Amino acid sequence: MALTSEATTVWTGDLKSGTGNVTLDSSTAAEFPVTWQARAVGTPNTTNPEELLGAAHSACFSMALANGLSAAGHVPDSIQTTAAITFEAGVGVVGSHLLVSAKIPGLTEEEFVAFAEDAKANCPISKALAGIPITIEAELA
Amino acid sequence: MALTSEATTVWTGDLKSGTGNVTLDSSTAAEFPVTWQARAVGTPNTTNPEELLGAAHSACFSMALANGLSAAGHVPDSIQTTAAITFEAGVGVVGSHLLVSAKIPGLTEEEFVAFAEDAKANCPISKALAGIPITIEAELA
Numbered sequence: 674m675a676l677t678s679e680a681t682t683v684w685t686g687d688l689k690s691g692t693g694n695v696t697l698d699s700s701t702a703a704e705f706p707v708t709w710q711a712r713a714v715g716t717p718n719t720t721n722p723e724e725l726l727g728a729a730h731s732a733c734f735s736m737a738l739a740n741g742l743s744a745a746g747h748v749p750d751s752i753q754t755t756a757a758i759t760f761e762a763g764v765g766v767v768g769s770h771l772l773v774s775a776k777i778p779g780l781t782e783e784e785f786v787a788f789a790e791d792a793k794a795n796c797p798i799s800k801a802l803a804g805i806p807i808t809i810e811a812e813l814a
Numbered sequence: 815m816a817l818t819s820e821a822t823t824v825w826t827g828d829l830k831s832g833t834g835n836v837t838l839d840s841s842t843a844a845e846f847p848v849t850w851q852a853r854a855v856g857t858p859n860t861t862n863p864e865e866l867l868g869a870a871h872s873a874c875f876s877m878a879l880a881n882g883l884s885a886a887g888h889v890p891d892s893i894q895t896t897a898a899i900t901f902e903a904g905v906g907v908v909g910s911h912l913l914v915s916a917k918i919p920g921l922t923e924e925e926f927v928a929f930a931e932d933a934k935a936n937c938p939i940s941k942a943l944a945g946i947p948i949t950i951e952a953e954l955a
Contacts, residue, residue, distance in 0.1 A: 675902040676856055680868035684876040684893040687884035693876055695869050698896065700852060702861045705843040707873045715817055720843045722874035722939050727821035728836050729866035732848045735825040735834055736863070743828035752825040755839065761816040765938035797906035798863050804944030 682707065695720065713762055723766060727756035730769050730798045737796035741788050742777060750776035753814075766805050773811040785813050823848065836861065854903055864907060868897035871910050871939045878937035882929050883918060891917035892955075907946050914952040927952050 678700075684693040693707040705720050712721035731754040742749050752775040759767040773789055780788075789811035793799055799807055819841075825834040834848040846861050853862035872895040883890050893916040900908040914930055921929075930952035934940055940948055 674854070675900050675905075675908060676854060676862075676864070677898050677900045678856070678862055678865035678868055679896050679898045680865050680872050681894060681896040682869070682872040682876040684880050684895075685891065686880065687889045688877055688881035691880055691890075693873060695873050697846070697861055697865050697869060699856060699865050700846075700859055700861045702846040702859050702865075703844040705838070705841075707877075709877060711841060712877070713815070713817060715819070715840060718841055718843050720838055720841045720873075721817075721819055722870045722877070723817070724819035724821050724838050724840050724843075725866055725870035725873065726939060726942070727819055728823070728838060729863045729870060731821050731823040732834060732836050732861075732866060733863035735823040736829055736848075736850060736853070739825050739827065739832055740829035748828045749832075750826065753822060754825075755820050755822040757818050757820045759816050759818045760938065764816075766942040767816060797901065798867060801867070801907040801943050801945045805942045 695725070712760060721760070723758035723760045726766070727758045727769070730758070730771070730802070731756040733796045733798035734771055734792055738773070738775070738789060738792035741792055745788070747777050747780055750778065768806040768808065769802060771807065771809040773809065774814045776814045780813065782813050786811050836866070853901060862901070864899035864901045867907070868899045868910070871899070871912070871943070872897040874937045874939035875912055875933055879914070879916070879930060879933035882933055886929070888918050888921055891919065909947040909949065910943060912948065912950040914950065915955045916952070917955045921954065923954055926954050
């Protein structure tokens with residue numbers, strides 16, 4: 674079974690002085706402004722495509738890790754994943770770095786890292802992101 | 815110059831009964847809940863990785879199109895881009911479909927579609943998404 678989820682950006686004006694508004698259409702969970710300024714140098718309260726991609730990647734990775742751990746009998750107390758996505762103007766999206774900290778009863782650090790590496794390789798958003806390098810640091814909290 | 819943007823997911827529990835919370839850390843523009851249920855069948859007010867990826871792709875594509883048009887002297891009145899991302903459990907992210915409607919003074923439909931095809935091929939998020947097919951329908955409003 675397949676589910677299609679939609680989000681919309683409405684943009685007015687040119688790239689550098691224009692502005693956009695992003696809505697999560699399928700869930701109606703949120704909407705937020707987006708600008709080039711936020712993408713190139715960072716602006717409080719205004720998002721950019723890389724931050725949104727980081728949200729997608731951190732959520733997908735966390736689900737994949739929770740699934741892998743639970744299937745092996747290690748239901749996680751908590752998994753915290755930060756995805757840090759770097760954008761370079763004129764170059765593009767340079768990479769996604771996953772920083773993972775988790776509370777998992779009864780696992781060694783080495784066992785945990787193996788689960789995290791597997792989730793990094795196989796989560797659906799990682800696979801979609803075949804055009805950029807993905808790196809990871811994972812540790813038990 | 816490069817900018818790194820961060821977003822974080824905190825997940826508790828297993829995949830199917832667990833829950834997550836996503837925060838846009840760099841901008842602090844929004845936070846929202848995420849669940850497997852929202853990803854597999856859709857849930858109001860709860861997002862999923864594909865909807866967030868759609869937000870990233872629609873924003874990036876809109877910026878790239880605004881830039882291409884403006885550089886050629888056709889500053890857009892407005893560009894509306896919906897990214898529809900399909901997820902199939904057990905398969906992964908199947909593709910991103912961009913649906914674009916724009917108000918651009920003085921362009922023919924054919925000229926506009928050429929700009930849209932260029933933005934689809936060259937926007938940085940499209941390039942990062944090398945692992946999935948990207949399709950587009952674009953028309954002047």
